[in-house]
Amino acid sequence: MTEAHTRTYPGIAKKNRFLGFFRLLWKQRTLVALCVLPMTLLFIFSYGPMYGVLIGFKNYLPGFGILSSPWVGFKHLQEFFGNVNCLKIILQTVKVGVFALIFTYPMPIILALSLNEVASKWLKRGVQSISYLPHFISVVVICTMLNEFGSLNGLFNDIRKLFGAQAVNMNEGTRYFMLFYIGSAIWQGAGWGSIIYLSALSNVDTSLYDVANIDGANRFQKIRHVALPAILPTTTMVLILNSGNILSQDFTKILLLQNNTNRTDLDVISTYVYTQGLTMGRFDYATAVNLMVALVSLILVLTTNTIVRAIDPEQSIW
């Protein structure tokens, strides 16, 4: 009956749907008004500039503008893949991203769960405040500190000497880079990142803990069966969002930890794009490389979401 109706009067159905959409918008006009500003910003700063990706396929002559520059197809991507450092840069990007995700993602969760177990409010708030503080230190200051601490006469070598180890120049080469990069990321980010989980934990129905107590659950079992499921949606969402950032690390920190002994080895795609694009003025080449990264990031987000959906459809974003 419905099919026949649709087939017979398709125009009317479409018109009704169209009008219905606007009626809905009018009905929810307050919400729509709230969305106008964010949507405008999104359009201006995220969608508008997409026009610029054209230069990734052009021999961009800055003075002549985007449209007047000649097309070169995939020349810039070919050049990137022809660079001996290409594979090194991609691998370094993935390596830094994956290691950062593995080590920095669980830390705020662990910290939040631990803080949730602290009974003393005074102690809990004190630890929370102290753990947030490093987040407010500039990355420039952090890197200066790391460079100083890692020098032959620096703090880290003083500690090594206490244990009988020889002093080494930790700023040279790539050996200590991961330790510096991830260690400082955890130190800076764990406290701040735990806020979202603490917020989720504060909404847990306390009667669940009462029931667990009656059932004789120990502290670890309560975390496992009450607290963790409560923050699972949040952790899943953060994981999906973080997986999209695997290829876009804290490039400022990497840039500041580079020196003449490791510059080409520590380059990740974002630092490479920055130096090629902004310091060398190769906007076309840098755009092509960055566009490729954006596509890979999109694939990573979609893949993660697909995996999550396969495991638990309720937890996936789409």
Place this chain on the structure above:
Amino acid sequence: MKKLLTLAVALILALGCMTAFAADGPIAGVDYPDLPDNTLHITVSTALFTPDAQTTRMQKLWKEKMEAYLGIKLDITWQAIAWDDWQGNEQTKLVAGDYADVNSYSAGDYIDSFGAAGKVLDISQYKDYMVYYPEFVAGVLGGWDGISPYVFWDGYDNDVNLAGAQSFAGFAYRFDVLQEYGLEPATTWEEFKDLCAALQDLIDDGTIKASDPEAKVYVMTNCAKGYAFYRGFVGIFHTWDTLYWNGEEFSYGPIEDNFREMLRELHELYEAGYIDPEFQTRDDATSVATTGQVLCIPTLWLGYLNFSYNPNAEEGIEWGLAYLPENEEYGRPWKWGSKITGKNLGTNRTMGIYIDAATEYPEWIVSMIDYQYSPDIYMMLNWGEEGEDWYLGEDGLRHYSDKYMSLPTSERPQALADEGIMSSATCRTGIPFVPQIFSTTAAYGDPDPWWSPERGYYEGYYWYETAINGGPESISPYDRAPLLNLTDEQRTQRSTMISACDKYAKTEGNKFIVGELDINDDAVWAEYVEGVKSQYQGFDELLAIINESADLSSLALYND
């Protein structure tokens, strides 16, 4: 008769009008557009140097002189940004079209495509409005054909007519240590290696100690981590750390055999333990140079001695200079930056001033910037005012007044900079970049300790001594390269290629020095060479184009 009289009156009036019009501008017989209120309202975007030029006496004098010369009032809105930020965003601002009427510039060939697209003023079309800049252009090989016409390039007046040099033309040694142990700076590469060994022995047996007995002493280190360490040695091995003219062709230095030979030698020095392990990661060598933790610094701007090392050194420590040691296989070491005598725009033009093509009164602006190339302006900004800042001595030379010379040497640059005097080397007055002169370089600083085999230990100014000790054969071919006939786009490509390849060579070169890559392994070297070339697609093709475009006949125009 009436008709004749009317005609004569009309003629007189017309001539009178023309005379009045011509008197409006600084150059007689040239048309200048009328200005509202007889005032030129413009914006100037420039880097902010320390101190801010706007607050200085010289900047006020610059404006007074400029207004008197132009015969108009200047209403300038300055957009000054700290040097690092300004330089870091320069290219982005150009692309975005976010520039002022007049802009300081430091990105070399990059501007050419903007000029070709008509975004930036082609100043060669306004030669009628210039008097002084063409004198500097004439000093460049090929004149107007040898320079990009979109920038008033930073100039200099080599008024002492010496092909001296200011950096990478000498090694700094601890003279107190050498004299105490009967040693001398090296004149040959072999002597240098022997000297390193002798100093290392003195360190190992505990004879030479740092101020802090716990601190380790090394024979040598790098001046600052921004420099590639090998930069101090390339001249000795007759190569260079980037694209350069080697006397026969344009070549990329870091892939030459000479360069490999240099890296091999440096690796041996490193293996022997002579080089500080932090040579590429320490921000600056001043802290170790002034506390006795290092005995030789081969990679440095020679001015560091006078303004950084010796004034801050602990008691008993004295740094001195000697010319680069000679490698017998290559002959007299090349020095970097040997200037051409007289007025010039330099051989490696990167800095200058450009004008927005859409500016309303380019004629006035061109004349204004041109006047900065007059001795009236650049001598004043480099020396200051006669009487107040300098006086003419009985020797017929200019000398800075007691106001500065009574101060300790290390305080003189700041005192000069506070007045906006450019010889301080810390401030740039006027609209940067106003030409610099050389006669001031030795005028307010104390002479450095120097050593040469002929004169032994003595005192001299690095600018003169590098010219005297190096001799004419030390002028590198790079500093006397032939004229290139490249298109705007090719010049931009050359600039891109150099930046990309230099960055790669810097890191990989260090790996050879510390032994992370085996300099003696031909396969590793070949891989490195391929790596350098892969940084820019079409490396070999562009190098061939550059060589084909070289006008060798232009070499005959160099007169020194």
